[in-house]
Amino acid sequence: MLKMQLPTLGCYFCVFAKLTKGSAMCANLSFNTRITIPAASAAAEMMVPLDPSAKPTSQRRIAEGDNVVVYERHDAMRAVAVRAGGVLQNRFGVFRHDDWLGRPFGCKVYSTGGGGGGGRGGGKAGAGFVHLLAPTPELWTLVLSHRTQILYIADISLVVSYLELVPGCVVFESGTGSGSLTTSLARAVAPHGRVCTFDFHEQRATSAREDFERNGLSSLITVAVRDIQSEGFPEEQRGAADAVFLDLPQPWLAIPSAGITLKQDGVLCSFSPCIEQVQRACEAMRSCFTDIRTFEILLRTYEVREGALKGAADDEECNAGPLPHREENYCLLRKLQMVYIILLLSWLGLAAPLKGTPAT
Amino acid sequence: MISNHYVHTFQNRDGASGDTIVEALIANSSTFGKKTVFSQEKYKLKKQKKYAPKVLLRRPSTRSICETYFKKSPARTGFMRVDALSLLLSMANVGPYSDVLVVDMVGGLVVGAVAERLGGTGYVCSTYLGSAPSSIDIIRMYNLSSDMTSRIVQAPLGDLCSLQNSFNASSVLKDSIQAEGPEPNTVPVENTEPSIPQPVDTTVLDEKAQSSEVQPTNIDISEPTMDEQINQDDNSSLDCKGNDVSSIASKSLRAGKAPSPEKMKYWNEHGFSSLIVAAPGHEVESFVADLLPLLSYSAPFAIYHQYLQPLAACMHSLQVSKTAIGLQISEPWLREYQVLPSRTHPHMQMNAFGGYILSGIRIHNGDACNGIQ
Numbered sequence: 001m002l003k004m005q006l007p008t009l010g011c012y013f014c015v016f017a018k019l020t021k022g023s024a025m026c027a028n029l030s031f032n033t034r035i036t037i038p039a040a041s042a043a044a045e046m047m048v049p050l051d052p053s054a055k056p057t058s059q060r061r062i063a064e065g066d067n068v069v070v071y072e073r074h075d076a077m078r079a080v081a082v083r084a085g086g087v088l089q090n091r092f093g094v095f096r097h098d099d100w101l102g103r104p105f106g107c108k109v110y111s112t113g114g115g116g117g118g119g120r121g122g123g124k125a126g127a128g129f130v131h132l133l134a135p136t137p138e139l140w141t142l143v144l145s146h147r148t149q150i151l152y153i154a155d156i157s158l159v160v161s162y163l164e165l166v167p168g169c170v171v172f173e174s175g176t177g178s179g180s181l182t183t184s185l186a187r188a189v190a191p192h193g194r195v196c197t198f199d200f201h202e203q204r205a206t207s208a209r210e211d212f213e214r215n216g217l218s219s220l221i222t223v224a225v226r227d228i229q230s231e232g233f234p235e236e237q238r239g240a241a242d243a244v245f246l247d248l249p250q251p252w253l254a255i256p257s258a259g260i261t262l263k264q265d266g267v268l269c270s271f272s273p274c275i276e277q278v279q280r281a282c283e284a285m286r287s288c289f290t291d292i293r294t295f296e297i298l299l300r301t302y303e304v305r306e307g308a309l310k311g312a313a314d315d316e317e318c319n320a321g322p323l324p325h326r327e328e329n330y331c332l333l334r335k336l337q338m339v340y341i342i343l344l345l346s347w348l349g350l351a352a353p354l355k356g357t358p359a360t
Numbered sequence: 361m362i363s364n365h366y367v368h369t370f371q372n373r374d375g376a377s378g379d380t381i382v383e384a385l386i387a388n389s390s391t392f393g394k395k396t397v398f399s400q401e402k403y404k405l406k407k408q409k410k411y412a413p414k415v416l417l418r419r420p421s422t423r424s425i426c427e428t429y430f431k432k433s434p435a436r437t438g439f440m441r442v443d444a445l446s447l448l449l450s451m452a453n454v455g456p457y458s459d460v461l462v463v464d465m466v467g468g469l470v471v472g473a474v475a476e477r478l479g480g481t482g483y484v485c486s487t488y489l490g491s492a493p494s495s496i497d498i499i500r501m502y503n504l505s506s507d508m509t510s511r512i513v514q515a516p517l518g519d520l521c522s523l524q525n526s527f528n529a530s531s532v533l534k535d536s537i538q539a540e541g542p543e544p545n546t547v548p549v550e551n552t553e554p555s556i557p558q559p560v561d562t563t564v565l566d567e568k569a570q571s572s573e574v575q576p577t578n579i580d581i582s583e584p585t586m587d588e589q590i591n592q593d594d595n596s597s598l599d600c601k602g603n604d605v606s607s608i609a610s611k612s613l614r615a616g617k618a619p620s621p622e623k624m625k626y627w628n629e630h631g632f633s634s635l636i637v638a639a640p641g642h643e644v645e646s647f648v649a650d651l652l653p654l655l656s657y658s659a660p661f662a663i664y665h666q667y668l669q670p671l672a673a674c675m676h677s678l679q680v681s682k683t684a685i686g687l688q689i690s691e692p693w694l695r696e697y698q699v700l701p702s703r704t705h706p707h708m709q710m711n712a713f714g715g716y717i718l719s720g721i722r723i724h725n726g727d728a729c730n731g732i733q
Contacts, residue, residue, distance in 0.1 A: 013697070015699070048456065049455070049456060049457045050456070051457070052481075052482075054457070055457050055458065055633060056658060057630035057631055057656045058629070058630055059629060059630050071686065074687075074688070104658075104724050105656075105657055105724075106656075106659075106721070106722060106723045106724040107657065107723070107724040108723065108725075131723055132658075133721060134658040136453045137450075138450060138451060138453065138660070153451070154443070154692060156450060157446035157449065157450035157451075158442075158443050158694075160450065161422060161423045161442060161446035161449075162423055164422075166421075166476055166477065166479055167480070167481070168479060184450065187453075187455040188455075188477070190455060191456045265418065265419075278699055279699055279701070279704055282700075283701065291416065292699070293696060294696065294697040294699045295694060295695065295696055295697070296694070296695045296697065296706075297443055297692065297693065297694050298692075298693040299447075299690050299691070299692055299693070300690065300691040300692075300693060301688055301689060301691075302668065302672070302689040302690075302691065304672045304675045304676055
């Protein structure tokens with residue numbers, strides 16, 4: 001079970017740029033691409049419905065093969081594939097998948113640990129429960145297995161907005177990493193768009209491909225193994241992209257190729273944890289991109305608690321002593337105010353381990 | 361130092377290009393040579409902006425429209441910054457085939473953004489309290505195709521809730537809805553009396569088994585709608601937008617029409633895929649309580665507000681009623697940087713107030729026994 005780590009302070013920089021006319025880039029790039037297109041997934045296509053009937057609604061019931069997100073607490077969730085006879089064990093007890101079949105998404109299910117399986121566990125004191133949620137790209141970002149540092153919702157939402165993605169767009173991405181952003185990109189361009197994502201690490205590319213297949217996204221996302229920094233994007237994709245996203249240790253090496261791959265008026269985004277990388281990336285962009293902007297985004301969360309504040313009259317009353325004929329007035333003065341105390345919880349930022357330069 | 365008069369002569373009589381003027385200004389400036397390299401660059405850019413301006417024409421997108429309004433007239437869009445709007449769209453899982461329920465009191469910015477993300481599939485149901493919807497003029501900025509605008513529908517909250525109740529209760533309510541149908545037409549377009557919408561509101565509210573907390577909110581809202589264009593249905597919108605260019609008028613005709621009864625029935629049975637509320641200046645706690653039952657189970661929602669307190673109250677009541685989980689109040693923080701060689705630093709001024717968002721997921725709070733229903 002992956003405990004969600006909420007990093008503390010940190011910042012990321014996204015650099016957005018638009019392609020200008022007449023970019024004369026002569027890059028001598030070698031092309032050695034392996035693009036594999038996996039077979040259509042059999043998994044329920046709920047995360048990004050490609051069909052009106054696929055989306056989860058109140059009428060839909062959990063069936064075998066469905067992916068659900070088991071919500072234990074706001075910071076403890078996991079993705080589970082429902083199967084007959086399957087069992088989930090966690091701190092709240094033992095949960096049988098069979099109890100979930102036929103229930104609606106968003107329902108509360110109880111554990112069957114201890115007193116009699118299948119009976120009404122609700123009455124038993126201390127019976128654990130979880131909620132079963134329909135998967136969405138946001139929930140997926142919080143439950144996926146981290147093979148690399150991932151992007152979280154604040155960055156993802158800003159990137160999707162600034163890349164000006166609408167259904168039907170073609171997006172190129174490098175590197176894939178754990179596929180957090182890739183899943184949200186797929187939603188943004190569905191149902192007829194395309195996400196072409198590249199990663200130099202073969203194992204990670206395979207894991208990502210498997211994740212996308214499991215989530216029913218294979219028809220939208222193509223994963224390829226390629227070292228974009230040294231090889232650039234494939235030549236046959238020249239002018240194919242509406243948007244390009246780079247999350248690389250040395251993005252300036254890939255920027256000329258991104259310029260070639262982008263259509264006129266396309267948008268490029270480069271994402272870096274360090275200001276030095278941002279500076280070099282911007283420098284590389286100046287020759288064929290315009291309207292270059294750099295942002296840092298963070299998310300602060302607030303906690304809300306109901307509390308009581310004492311009135312100033314309380315202290316006076318103690319000194320005055322009891323006066324029976326005026327007790328009623330004192331009761332009014334002593335009434336406590338109920339207010340909401342708003343606490344600043346944390347800076348929910350993104351801390352990245354410093355991305356090392358690749359070995360030569 | 362060249363005088364202004366000289367420059368104007370240069371410009372008008374000799375027909376010199378902007379670049380020539382800039383060069384001439386630099387050549388004749390007494391202080392230019394003493395400036396640092398950075399200062400010289402800054403001077404040149406400043407003069408170019410004045411005498412040789414360049415514009416780049418681009419298609420409007422959610423991002424650019426939101427940024428423009430935020431800079432020029434943020435009050436119209438409830439001070440919603442780009443990152444807040446982007447977060448709303450992500451948190452509400454706006455994607456293909458979604459049926460998104462929206463309360464948009466920010467001029468149509470959110471409705472347009474959702475319609476753009478849907479790309480012609482699914483629906484945006486813009487709902488409103490009372491009998492008159494608030495203006496959603498900003499959707500015209502998006503250059504939406506006719507497919508996309510046809511996906512934008514408007515329905516009063518009273519109708520959506522009444523259907524919900526009639527689904528559970530008797531069919532008497534359905535008859536009342538049909539009786540109410542023609543009523544909005546009889547309310548005059550230039551209605552400035554707050555008392556006139558009220559009788560309509562109270563009849564709608566009486567049907568609802570929901571709490572009467574909504575009533576005070578209706579009375580508040582009737583005042584803002586006085587100023588905005590009243591866009592009641594297809595017929596009256598013709599009158600309202602008669603002075604527009606015909607293509608724009610036809611777009612607004614297609615957008616904002618009432619949904620078909622089949623669609624209303626579908627949403628009643630299946631629920632909406634998600635909810636976005638952008639009602640700055642309103643107390644949200646009461647009408648969120650009415651909106652949540654209209655959502656599918658496990659549907660996400662995102663509520664934007666300019667201020668923290670109303671969201672805190674709303675979050676508290678949702679926690680107590682146990683109708684939602686994953687509740688979180690977020691404040692997005694955005695800082696823009698200038699990145700230039702040896703001159704990289706954040707912009708000198710930063711906006712610190714982009715609003716707050718309450719997000720969560722609606723849950724099924726029926727009986728939770730083990731075993732199949």
